[in-house]
Amino acid sequence: MPDSSPRAPRRAVIAMGAAAAAVAGLPVPASAAGRPTPVDLVDDKATRETRALFQYLRETQGRGIMFGHEHSLSDGFTFTEMDGYASDVEAVTGDYPAVFGWDTLILNGFQKPGVYGGTVEENIAALSHAFKESDARGGINILSAHLYNFVTGGNFWDTAGRVVSQILPGGSEHAEYNEFLDRIAAGVKGAQRADGTLIPVIFRPFHENNGGWFWWGAGHTTSAEFIEIFRYTVEYLRDRKCVRNLLYSYSPNSSFGGDPTNYLKTYPGDEFVDVLGYDAYDSTAGSAEWLAATVEDLAMVVGLAEERGKIPAFTEFGESGEEGRDLTWFTDLLAALKADPAASRVSHMLTWANFGGTNRAYVPFPGHALEPDFVAYHQDPYSLFASDLDGVYDARTAAVPNAPFLHLATPTDRQRITEPQAVIRVRLTAGTARKVTYAIDGGAPVALRLDDAGYYSGTWDIDPSWLDNRKVTIAVSAKLRSGRTLTDTADVLLGEVVPLPPGWVDDFEGYAGDDQSLSEAYSHVNANTTAHSADRKGGGDYGLAYSYDFTGAGYTGIGKSVVADWTAFSRFVVWMQGDGSTNGATFQIVAKGAYFEYNVGLGDTAAKEVTAPFADFRPAPWDTGHAGELLDAEHLAEVSAFYLYLGYGGSQATGTVHFDDIRAE
Numbered sequence: 236m237p238d239s240s241p242r243a244p245r246r247a248v249i250a251m252g253a254a255a256a257a258v259a260g261l262p263v264p265a266s267a268a269g270r271p272t273p274v275d276l277v278d279d280k281a282t283r284e285t286r287a288l289f290q291y292l293r294e295t296q297g298r299g300i301m302f303g304h305e306h307s308l309s310d311g312f313t314f315t316e317m318d319g320y321a322s323d324v325e326a327v328t329g330d331y332p333a334v335f336g337w338d339t340l341i342l343n344g345f346q347k348p349g350v351y352g353g354t355v356e357e358n359i360a361a362l363s364h365a366f367k368e369s370d371a372r373g374g375i376n377i378l379s380a381h382l383y384n385f386v387t388g389g390n391f392w393d394t395a396g397r398v399v400s401q402i403l404p405g406g407s408e409h410a411e412y413n414e415f416l417d418r419i420a421a422g423v424k425g426a427q428r429a430d431g432t433l434i435p436v437i438f439r440p441f442h443e444n445n446g447g448w449f450w451w452g453a454g455h456t457t458s459a460e461f462i463e464i465f466r467y468t469v470e471y472l473r474d475r476k477c478v479r480n481l482l483y484s485y486s487p488n489s490s491f492g493g494d495p496t497n498y499l500k501t502y503p504g505d506e507f508v509d510v511l512g513y514d515a516y517d518s519t520a521g522s523a524e525w526l527a528a529t530v531e532d533l534a535m536v537v538g539l540a541e542e543r544g545k546i547p548a549f550t551e552f553g554e555s556g557e558e559g560r561d562l563t564w565f566t567d568l569l570a571a572l573k574a575d576p577a578a579s580r581v582s583h584m585l586t587w588a589n590f591g592g593t594n595r596a597y598v599p600f601p602g603h604a605l606e607p608d609f610v611a612y613h614q615d616p617y618s619l620f621a622s623d624l625d626g627v628y629d630a631r632t633a634a635v636p637n638a639p640f641l642h643l644a645t646p647t648d649r650q651r652i653t654e655p656q657a658v659i660r661v662r663l664t665a666g667t668a669r670k671v672t673y674a675i676d677g678g679a680p681v682a683l684r685l686d687d688a689g690y691y692s693g694t695w696d697i698d699p700s701w702l703d704n705r706k707v708t709i710a711v712s713a714k715l716r717s718g719r720t721l722t723d724t725a726d727v728l729l730g731e732v733v734p735l736p737p738g739w740v741d742d743f744e745g746y747a748g749d750d751q752s753l754s755e756a757y758s759h760v761n762a763n764t765t766a767h768s769a770d771r772k773g774g775g776d777y778g779l780a781y782s783y784d785f786t787g788a789g790y791t792g793i794g795k796s797v798v799a800d801w802t803a804f805s806r807f808v809v810w811m812q813g814d815g816s817t818n819g820a821t822f823q824i825v826a827k828g829a830y831f832e833y834n835v836g837l838g839d840t841a842a843k844e845v846t847a848p849f850a851d852f853r854p855a856p857w858d859t860g861h862a863g864e865l866l867d868a869e870h871l872a873e874v875s876a877f878y879l880y881l882g883y884g885g886s887q888a889t890g891t892v893h894f895d896d897i898r899a900e
Contacts, residue, residue, distance in 0.1 A: 276509055303584060338381055376426070386398050439486055447796060512547075646659070659683065659693055660690040704729070743779050759792070764781075800874070801899045809898075837892055
């Protein structure tokens with residue numbers, strides 16, 4: 236085991252008092268100077284320790300990055316039973332992570348220390364136990380949420396059922412979602428030290444939502460639905476269950492090319508987020524390009540966090556390519572972060588679990604090829620482990636009272652309503668209203684009444700003749716007793732969409748000509764913009780104008796869930812018009828877990844249909860686990876997604892390409 240003695244000096248730096256900090260030239264926190272520091276949290280009734288944790292995370296920024304590891308005490312390659320001490324991280328470094336990650340799968344008994352087949356009470360206790368054990372090792376707790384599909388009963392990878400719309404208020408699975416939130420609340424409230432002190436926990440629900448791999452991700456829900464389910468989750472735990480030891484984290488997935496626009500596309504608002512996170516995995520063996528893109532995005536997150544008074548964090552990271560390709564992966568990543576004035580200010584960085592057996596080791600164990608590098612990473616003064624933390628819960632703080640906040644909970648923006656009646660629900664927090672109303676398209680205000688669930692609600696009777704694919708605006712308003720007026724709006728679409736024929740991915744006719752609704756139907760990777768095109772199209776009224784920007788990344792993509800059996804078809808057909816560039820397009824079909832691709836250039840500016848026989852598709856070069864497979868009947872029986880990527884050809888970095896009538900024939 237490495238000698239941990241070189242780490243002692245930086246423990247002293249972090250924990251130094253006001254006088255020593257001043258001598259060292261470091262800023263003196265207000266809490267260290269004896270004055271309570273104001274902290275503006277999602278929960279203004281948070282416990283003293285929870286407020287102190289937030290302040291500690293803020294004060295340590297720029298002095299080091301805390302290392303975190305998921306399930307560090309429950310799973311590994313060096314032990315089989317959880318005893319509260321064994322850990323692969325400890326086996327290599329003699330130290331524990333500064334941050335311990337856990338998951339709500341414990342509550343289902345699907346991860347340790349949960350018990351598969353155990354009672355609800357047993358697994359609630361198991362989650363509480365996990366928090367206590369890592370707290371006892373001197374670490375900070377984070378809870379991620381891989382939630383099962385509340386519609387189908389499947390796991391978090393099961394994207395069927397438009398789940399978010401069904402767990403929001405008024406949805407068919409809303410009560411079941413509440414029941415699971417009750418379990419989360421009980422597990423977090425049960426995290427108590429021997430003296431009864433509640434252990435603070437950072438809660439990270441609905442992570443990586445800008446990707447399409449989880450049921451709460453892009454293409455399976457709209458941005459507005461995501462925002463509302465995040466808000467609902469916070470309000471339920473904070474206001475109804477009175478959980479006072481939580482901080483709340485928002486954590487989309489890479490990459491954004493340093494542009495905050497898409498990062499903030501699903502942001503629930505400052506009133507609902509304490510930690511601004513970012514997830515990124517490296518499949519490039521630590522390439523300079525991946526490091527640069529990651530640093531650029533983290534610098535963007537740090538900037539946003541500092542503007543908003545939030546904590547920036549690298550909420551999930553890891554090397555996901557072949558193990559051992561880059562023997563200095565950890566130290567290279569840390570060096571890249573340290574070298575950037577902004578990215579170096581992320582609070583913590585958490586890598587995924589070592590589940591043992593044939594699973595990947597995200598943290599090396601004794602004898603692993605990356606063990607020497609991880610030891611060097613641990614010994615770097617800028618990487619902070621449990622032994623480096625001191626005074627985490629000591630800061631004297633005062634909570635900034637929450638300001639009144641109003642939001643339209645249902646219907647959500649761009650929701651499609653197909654029945655002649657809908658329920659309007661408005662939530663008002665931290666304020667008292669004299670009157671709450673709604674109006675349709677600027678019409679006369681209609682009063683809403685406070686219901687048993689805490690919403691100002693009422694029934695909107697819709698003229699059946701309006702169910703013709705039109706867009707209308709709902710405006711809600713609350714006049715507070717303080718004299719202030721709060722408002723919110725949503726555009727909703729009325730009427731059914733004509734279903735696409737079998738085999739079709741999109742004809743771009745079903746979005747009522749609304750560009751935002753079109754964008755919401757797809758997940759987006761890197762910088763791109765999608766919009767309707769009325770003049771360049773294959774048929775109907777609209778096609779797709781797909782604009783790219785390669786200045787921040789060499790490729791961009793959009794994707795859509797397609798759960799279908801395509802065995803009746805033999806080819807893929809796309810109407811397209813290139814832009815005369817040397818760039819290229821890739822049609823990617825995900826079938827039976829394999830990623831099959833067909834490439835075509837964008838140099839031809841003539842409008843035409845491109846026909847790609849399924850026999851000509853090949854596995855993506857990086858999909859080595861399916862190398863040599865064919866897009867045959869066995870795979871076509873299980874099509875799950877379609878992606879349309881554009882790649883840089885070396886000369887033109889920006890442009891617009893047109894597509895339409897994407898389908899299998």
